[in-house]
Amino acid sequence: MDTMMMDAMKSGDMMSMRGMPAMDMAMMQRCMDACAACEQACTVCAMQGMDCAPACMNCADMCNTMMRSMLRMQGMTPAVMMSMLDACMAMCQMCMDMCMAHSNDDVCMMCAQACKACMDACMEMKTAMMAAA
Amino acid sequence: MDTMMMDAMKSGDMMSMRGMPAMDMAMMQRCMDACAACEQACTVCAMQGMDCAPACMNCADMCNTMMRSMLRMQGMTPAVMMSMLDACMAMCQMCMDMCMAHSNDDVCMMCAQACKACMDACMEMKTAMMAAA
Amino acid sequence: MDTMMMDAMKSGDMMSMRGMPAMDMAMMQRCMDACAACEQACTVCAMQGMDCAPACMNCADMCNTMMRSMLRMQGMTPAVMMSMLDACMAMCQMCMDMCMAHSNDDVCMMCAQACKACMDACMEMKTAMMAAA
């Protein structure tokens, strides 16, 4: 996400969740970027017609929904956000596991990498939220 | 979802999750229909420009992702499905709570009703899965 | 879409586009239902890993976007709506053509049928809009 847009959101207090201190902007940006990259990688990987495809399609949709939700923090409570992060991490884990089984396929390897990065970024967010709670 | 399509999916064994006995088709259909109806109600409600709008948009996206995932059971494990159901129920609950505060707005009341129906259908699925596990 | 929701939208004047007389509600409802059914059929068909899968995934996304746009008529002009309908019909046509080539696959046949129904409903909308313009 564009830096100017992040600044505009911050100044307009658009990032604050109900009942939660404002999040670290750089961390959120990392997480949204990881979700967007994962959606794209999974969309490409799903097209290969391998047995990971259904998991990849599910993961692409969940990552897009996760990213959009982070752009709409006012529409979440910390509890809802935690639950969404859990679902996103679970979906990424499964997609990664399926793709890792195709270790000689370049697209699957990159999809697995993107899933791992998305899981890590979601976990960073969850850890920070639990520390702040 | 169309009955003929459900039959085609069933015969093709497309509804079976890895490591899970086949789900009750009628229950799944109820849940997918409730998700689809909730996505539509939330999409309409979000357009009103009230303070429930961000929650409604989040809920519309989550319900669509939930519905699509149920059409792609091969791309989920029972654990991932449970986690998605939890996130969907949490999001519906929040959206319902926000809309219930606007008790004199017809669209919000219908949106809250659709959220409640979606939560109930997701809970029915979760309960059945826990019993089968 | 639920009848009560349609009534609420109508009474709230949520269905009127800028610079366009109000649309026929029953026709719009048919079109949204056809889009939703097509999204679901394409989502299922895409999972089969056949060569129609990329077209099915594109069609599922376009039909969902088309349906949501019709729920948000205030966010379109007649010209934009026409352009969206054209894109949706073109995408449905391609998906139908790909699936028709698999005439001994039940899911593909139902997907093709859903694409045809969606195209027809979009054409009905376009024809009505051109007559009203």
Added chain:
Amino acid sequence: MDTMMMDAMKSGDMMSMRGMPAMDMAMMQRCMDACAACEQACTVCAMQGMDCAPACMNCADMCNTMMRSMLRMQGMTPAVMMSMLDACMAMCQMCMDMCMAHSNDDVCMMCAQACKACMDACMEMKTAMMAAA
């Protein structure tokens, strides 16, 4: 989109459309990035509850569908792609016009800028395709 992923797609011939010479990768990447940035900007702008919100939501969905379609070129013909580009440009134009009317709102100004960039990138694609046809 990640450079490594683009390379993997290219080597796997995943970017070639039926009946169309392979597209310029750098141009496609610019267009997908512009669509992704526009989806994010519109998602944020839609949350402000201003009269541009319905157009912003429509534009966010259309841009996501456009971006995903470009990641799934095998699921489009040149004619379908042209039609999608037209719809995306029309939607971006409308969203930009609505947001430009709010010239003292920072988020709307950035949303309008993102819509303009997306339109330009789509036009670049269309022009290249028409030249190649």
